Amino acid sequence: MSTPTIDRAVDERTYASYARPLLWRLVATREFAVFALLAIVYVYARGSIVGFDGPLTIYFLFLESAPIMLLALPMTLIIITGEIDLSVASTMALTGAMLGIAYTKWDLPFLAAVGVAIVVGLLCGLVNGFLVAYLKLPSLAVTVGTLALFRGLAEGFLGTESISGFPERWTDLLKDRIGGDSSYPLFVIPLAVLAIAFGVLLHFTTFGRGVYEIGLNDEAARFTGVDIARTKLILFMLAGGVAALAGIYQSLYTVARGDSAVNLELQVIAAVLLGGVSIFGGRGSLPGVLAGVLLIAVINSAMRLDGVRGEVTEIVIGCLLVASVIAPTLLTWISGLVPGRVPRPAAPPSVGTTPEPPASGGSSLKS
Amino acid sequence: MKIKKRRLSALAVLALTASVALTACGSDDGGDDGDDGGSGGGGGGGSSSITMIPKSLGNPYFEASTAGSQRAAEEFGGQVDEVGPTGDAGPDSQVPFIQTATQQGVGALVVSANDPTALCDSIEQAQDVDIKVVTFDSDTECRDLFVSQADAQGIATKQIELIADQIGGAGDIAILSAAANATNQNEWIGLMEEDLEANYPDINLVDTVYGDDDDQKSFDETAALLRANPDLKGIVSPTTVGIAAAARYLSTSEFKGKVALTGLGAPSQMKTFIDDGTVTAFALWNPDDLGYLAAFAADALVKGDISGEEGDTFTAGDLGDYTVGADGVVVLGDPYVFDSSNIDEFDF
Amino acid sequence: MSTLEKTPSAGPGSAPRRGPDLAKVTGDLLRSRELAVLVVLLLLVVVATVKSDGFLSGDSWRDLLLTPSILLLLAAGQMLVIITRNVDLSVGSTLGITAYAAGDLMSSGSSPWVAALGAVALGALLGAVNGVIIAFGRVPALVITLGTMLAFRGILLHWAGSDRVNAGEMDPGFLDLGTAQVLTIPVLTIISLVVVVAVGYYLRTSRGGRELYAIGSDPDAAALFGLPIRRRVLGAFIASGALAGLAGVFWATRYGGVSSNAGEGIELQAVAAAVIGGVAIFGGSGSVWGAAIGAFLLVTIDRVLPILGVPDFYQQAVVGALIIGAIVLDRVLASRAERRLAVEREVAP
Known part of the structure; x- marks a missing residue:
């Protein structure tokens, strides 16, 4: 028999309850936990890992995690609506390939080639968005399909080639630092602008409220006038467009190749979920996600510096992901074991008495 | 009640994740590598610290080349650490390891490149802080020296x-x-x-x-x-x-x-x-010898004995003397043919 | 018990439990997704045979049947999990660990039987880890198995290091099994098919099997009905893990060498096989036959494309297009059926 305890823990919302003092409302959130963990790991690494306090650490940290950070922005919104996009890394490879082909084979000027790549990215998003939003197909299945499709096209177009030799002005621009010698690369500025734009879109606009509503209860969202299909289509196209930016970045920083960024989508999703977004939709925030991305990046960087082999990092991140998801449930369960602590109905679960709509647990699973 | 539950949940996340991350960070025995890496940087010193980055870990071929480079390091009194991507070998998978070595300020990198150009930006960043870069087995466009298995x-x-x-x-x-x-x-x-x-x-x-x-x-x-x-x-x-x-x-x-x-x-x-x-x-060819030669070449670069110019010569332990050829290439020798008459003599 | 027959499910699953009459079975078959995929599969084989003389003879025939055997097992396991509205992304890593375990046991002197049983048991254990977290924690399978996929692979890499199990270290009799044939049909394929039939029989006739469909079809209704959801979901994950373990054994005998990257990325193929075969990604409907044919189709496409002159590099793209085609087709058929039902309801209230 499933207990109501656990059902509720999963469905719980993070609308801050204003019955508590402000400080508590800030501290007792999932996002705070991620920020705190990030701070702890960072301080620990600075203190005890040789080389971590060097001037290059932050610089490389951003260079390396830029694609994940970019992709995590639209992914956050998509997961909040209860959908998922597994095809972002393949879109990245495909747009990178198109950038290379447009620049070297079609001899377009570099900026025109960038335009081609972005258009291709938007088209990829359009394909996903149309299938998910208008044909109402499950996004998991659709994007597993386009994951293979876009990757196959990228590998098909490029074959054995890897394209480099983009204009130095642009590749150098990537490596430049703010103010010439600070430890922040120059592209952190556009990255931050984009992150703020997504943050405003999600947290301060009607569109963003609609995103949450769809994830919480799409029926209710429709009744309040949210255009669900249009919202989803826009989100998937944003994902495609941003994936194109990530693809351009990757091509400039390394090369355009059919097999670049393989499996990156899993890292992006891991970072988003670690940042406190619920895979069931309806819950999560952009600052939390950014902290999640940085947390994974810092752990990676610190452990590598410490000479820890890659697979150990993989185990740690895997466990972290699992732990972050089950921790709330586990804790509620444990506190439920303490007699008299938390009174709750003893009756077996009954949909009628659950305050949430019946299929809330599976609300992400609607087709 | 709800509040309490939520607060506890958040704290639990914190505690659980922190314990996972911290124990993992602290537990592994790799800590001393960093120390060695930090101390051996720059040129002209008595001992070279070398970071070896094969195409991927877990490949018996690179296993042998790393063993060879470590044997060499013992002879010239340096230190070789092997790091690298596991499993997938995408073009960008070696970049983070080059960056980490750059942060550590090692003396030299010995790399078998997964892509001819993809690594150049990060290799140049390493060269900016005076790290010597030797490629072996598979070349890139921007190294100081390439140790070729055979031409x-x-x-x-x-x-x-x-x-x-x-x-x-x-x-x-x-x-x-x-x-x-x-x-x-x-x-x-x-x-x-x-x-x-x-x-x-x-x-x-x-x-x-x-x-x-x-x-x-x-x-x-x-x-x-x-x-x-x-x-x-x-x-x-x-x-x-x-x-x-x-x-x-x-x-x-x-x-x-x-x-x-x-x-x-x-x-x-x-x-x-x-x-x-x-x-x-x-x-x-013998990958063990290849790693051995690459390590000696890196050591010679770090100590300033050679600069990677054509005509430079250095001694690679018991393999003898080598001369840098055109384009900064050092060739190990001709490939060796194995058949039923000699296969039992080798175990790599 | 009798009400279980009414659990909403589509495809052959909706047939009565006992004594399905022949006409109904044939009717089901003609409309079924399984048949459509089978036709595509046969067409591919025919085209390939026309294009290349030797396609159905000798080694080529053997490989045509043999190569899908590993994916068959994974697809059957994946299908069990998917019909309960979950997904298991960790099967590729489980396969890697169990294949290495089997090889490692044999190279340290165990008999092939011990090695095979050990691998299957280890697979079941790893499946149980997933199942316990997901069923008792009531947390999303996608996230958990994504995490365990990373963790299991990491454990394997840590365990195996740069070691790999070579053909020479394994029992010769065990390796021969990889290519042994009975009446030109490879033994591994026969075992896989037996497993698929057993899973299909269980799903169709047993109480547990029907309950899996019921849980995936409507979890809340299943809970209200008093079905042992946790036990069934846990069971599905254990089965998926055990089948991945068996697939690991197959991997060791088929490829005669195991390194730490064995089975990387195969989880998406297993999901794809199930989806192409008509298993609804959100549970409650689909058959193991469909998943099995989907697995055959995926592997066969890989072999046939080069014969048809499509460059190697486009294979993934074709697979992707196929997955999307399959689900779009499903949607079109489903909405048509819905409209028809609506019309019927209007006409005869």
């Missing part, structure tokens, strides 16, 4: 010579390569094509397939190759993973003994197939 021409010629000999100088052959982007593979394949055209008019190269240095893919590609080309006489696989997978397929198929197989293989993996007659002869 590409010699490798290509040797393999074509072997296959031509085994199929009697005429018929269809195919190539089973590693990743489609592998620098060295594509260079050899190009040279093999030229050699075939110039010297073996009766041999047809009908197909080139890519096994990605993955057992299963190479195995399946071999099967597909034999099906798609029923008249195939021979297969050349210039990669250790590929030739072993192809040999394993052939040894259980009706083509055993009918389709010749040669290429570059590791004796320990190929012994079974030499013994059962699937393969008669194949070639390779």
